[in-house]
Amino acid sequence: MTDRRQFMLSASAAALAAALPGSLLAQEATRIGFVYVSPIGDAGWTFQHDEARKEMEAKLGNSIQTKYVENVAEGADAERVIREFAASGSKIVFATSFGYMNYVERVARQFPNVTFLHATGYKSGKNFGHYNARFYEGRYLNGVIAGRMTKSNILGYVGAFPIPEVLQGINAFTRGARSVNPNVEVRVIWANSWYDPGKEREAAMTLISQGADVVTQHTDSTAVVQAAEERGVYAFGYHSDMSKYGPRAHLTATTHHWGDFYVRTVREVLAGTWKPESIWGGFKDDMVRLAPLNPAIPAEVRAEVAQIEEQLKAGSFHPFAGPVIDQSGKERLSAGAVMDDVALGKMDFFVQGVASRLPNTR
Amino acid sequence: MDGALFTNMLFATVVAGTPLIIVALGLLVSERAGVLNLGAEGMMAMGAVAAFAVTHATGSPWLGVLAGLGAGMAMALVFGFLTLTLQANQVASGLALAIFGVGLSAFIGKPFESVALPTVPAIRIPFIADIPLIGEALYNQQALVYFSWALFWAVLWFLARSRAGLVLRAVGESPAAAHAIGYPVVLIRYLAVLFGGAMAGVGGAFLSVYYTPMWMEGMVAGRGWIALALVVFATWRPLRVLVGAYLFGGVMITQLFIQGSGLQIDFPSQFLSSLPYWATIVVLVVISRNPNLIRLNSPASLGRSYRPDA
Structure with missing residues (x-):
């Protein structure tokens, strides 16, 4: 059954390829594997990657065939899943x-004919590239709105x-807020966990009861937005549009969009x-966007945000x-200069305006 | 520290401690009967997803909590069948139950991931809620918070003062002796395990319906394991479970308030995050430091299967 469908699919692909010389259609659907760190869910980091995968399928149609494995822990399991994709005929992972x-790096060396792409890392090789997005650009705009x-x-x-x-996110948020309102201070609570809705909620509640009237998070659940809705303050979403978890509280969100990049890479x-290249895209590359703005944001602030x-x-x-x-x-960068990507990637300080101390500074 | 801040902290402490109290007291009863069920995390996850689904479908958080209770009991029944009827190893079965419950809850909960529930309003107890400082924090709370206090008194009375509690403890100390004088050991252990499962389910329901009104895979986030550890460190005494749970919640909330205050402190936040764990361990170890009393309190047949000779 599968074999026959496979045969028909490749037959039609071959026919198409013959009819369209120079077309990108391969003889057979190219298999592409995705490894996700968490369940896809309905909002968040992995959800955005999966949206991009679907976009890729919609745009590239029959020429590709995607598969994913979700909830793969960052350990030996990951290497097994990545190797399994490569060994079972995936051309791109x-x-x-x-x-x-490090697991991608190891498997990439053993499968030179497979192309590997790794998100948010810094290593690369002959058949191994990495990509990331400039989320801090969205954070800066969130900061401007928060400051107002x-x-x-x-x-x-x-x-x-x-x-x-x-830290890039916190600092950009702070700089955005202080650019329009020099009196604001940003207070940071570390949850020391990417995902613990209970703790994220308590942290948000704590900040709110200590006077914060706009909160945001760099964690993986929607608990902070929900807490803000409950206590009648404002919040920003992250990764995805989280407005349905706090229709009144949600000012906007910094959202991630990998679709265009995925389609381009596969082509x-x-x-x-x-x-192999290292991609770090922002608003310019359409990898980062703002979710629709809350009607509560006045027109002049919208205009200001749109301009930036x-x-x-x-x-x-x-x-x-x-x-x-x-x-x-201390001045970390003098006037007139722009922080380069190396310095950004090593950021280990809070900018002026963050009230909390950074835990690991000596 | 001003009064409002204190009230806020106390309020948050009570809320943070509540699921631990409910789950730990349930486990305590089942362990006092000699059954060690390590599946708390899985039972809580199932309770959470069932409660969320039913609350979402019916709009009634009470029916949701009942569903959570039922789901926890169903999980406990599986565990009871394996360990009490089939005499399987309790540790292995409990670990399997924990993993199974977390996975199954994720599977069942898939359609509910995009749904948010409205916040359940608190129940304000007239007059005493007006006591300055503590009134708002203690008596303007969710129904399950009051339930956790009632449960505490009930378990305390049951174990120390009731005849049934005495029988249950006898089963946990020496099932052979209890059997010899005519008590149905296996049945009593079944009931204790079901009670533990029911309370774990209610604790899970508290998380998904009251605490963070949403469902997401893995939202129990280790609270089942903390409750299990709490029972051991509290040397199977209900009062110490209560103290330990609030201590854990209190230290967690305090460290969040310290971080959020913007105070210029030089403690690493990782240290502050670990504080609730080791503060609870240290305090409970210190208050139960007498090794003879620990031996006296820990159920002698804990974790051992018992097969009544026909």
Whole structure:
């Protein structure tokens, strides 16, 4: 049954390929594997990757065949799943979590004819590239909105772990807020977990009872948005549009969009023009977007946000343009300079305006 | 510290401790009967998803809690059948139940991941809720918080003062002796295990219907294991379970408040996050440091199968 369908599929593909010389259609559907770190669910990091996978299927149709494995822990299991994809005929494997990096590297060396793409890492090889998005650009815009909407001038932020990616978000958020309202301070609570709805909720509740009237999170559940809805303050979603979890509280969200990148990568691999590269896309590349803005946001703030968004798209504005001053008052980047990607990737400080101390600074 | 802040902290502490109390007291009863059920995490997950589904379908959180209770009991029944009827190893069966429950709840809960429930309003007890500082925190709470206190008194009375409690403890200490004087050991153990499962289900229901009104895979996030550890560190005494659960909740909330206060402190947040665990362990170990009393309190036949000779 499967064999016959397979045969018919490849027969029609071959016919098409013959009819369209130079087309990207291969002789047989190219198999593509996705490895997800968490369940797909209805919102969040993995959900956005899966949306992109569906988009890829819709755009590339019969020329590809995708498969995914969800909820793969960042350990020896990951290597098994990645190797299984490569060994069972997948031509491209997308590994969508940071902790898969070393396993992808190892498997990539053993399967030189398979192309591997790893999200949010920094290693690459002959058949192994990595990609990420400039989420901090969206955070900056969230900060601008928060700075305009707050009355208490205290903003709350629930972080998972103090790693560069999270710090970029907190710092961009703070810089955005302070750019329009120099009196705000950002308070950070570390949940020390990517996913514990109970704890995320308590952290949000704590920030709210200490005066924060706009909260956001860099964790994986919707608990913070729900807590804000319950207590009548504002919140931002992350990863996905979370407005249905807090229709009144949800100001907007920084959302991730991998679809275009996935489609482009697959086309390049099929055409044989793919080269290992490190992609770090933002608003300009349409990898980061803002969810629809809450009607509560006044028109002049919308205009302000739209203007900065245009500048981000045009590349004429960078959230970490100097001067960048850290919490202790030290200048990390002088005026006129723009923080380069290496410095961004190693970020290990809080900027001025964050009230909490960073846990691992000595 | 101003009064409002204290009230907020106390309120949050009570809420954070509640699921642990409910689940741990249920486990305590089943362990006092000599049955070690490590499947608490799985029973809670099943309770959470069942409660969420029923609350979503009927709009009634009470029916939801009942469904959670039923789901926890159903899981416990499976465990009871394996360990009490088929005499399987309790540790292995319990671990299997934990993994099975978490996985099955994820499977059942798939359609509910996109749904959010309205927050259940608190029940305010007139007059005493007006007591300054503590009134709002203790007497303007969710129904299940009051339930956890009632449960505590009920378990305390049952184990220490009732005849049935005495029989249950006898079964846990020496099933052979209890059998010899004519008590149905297996039946009593079944009932104890079912009670433990029911309470784990209610604890799970508290999480998905009251605490964070949503369903997501893995939302129990280790609370079943914490409850299990709590029972051991509390040396099978209900009062210590209560103290330990609130201590755990209190230290967790306090460290969040310290982090959120913007105070310039030099403690790493990782240290603060680990504080609830080791503070609870240290305190419970200190209050139960007498090794003779631990031996006296721990049910002698805990974890051992018993087959009545026909």
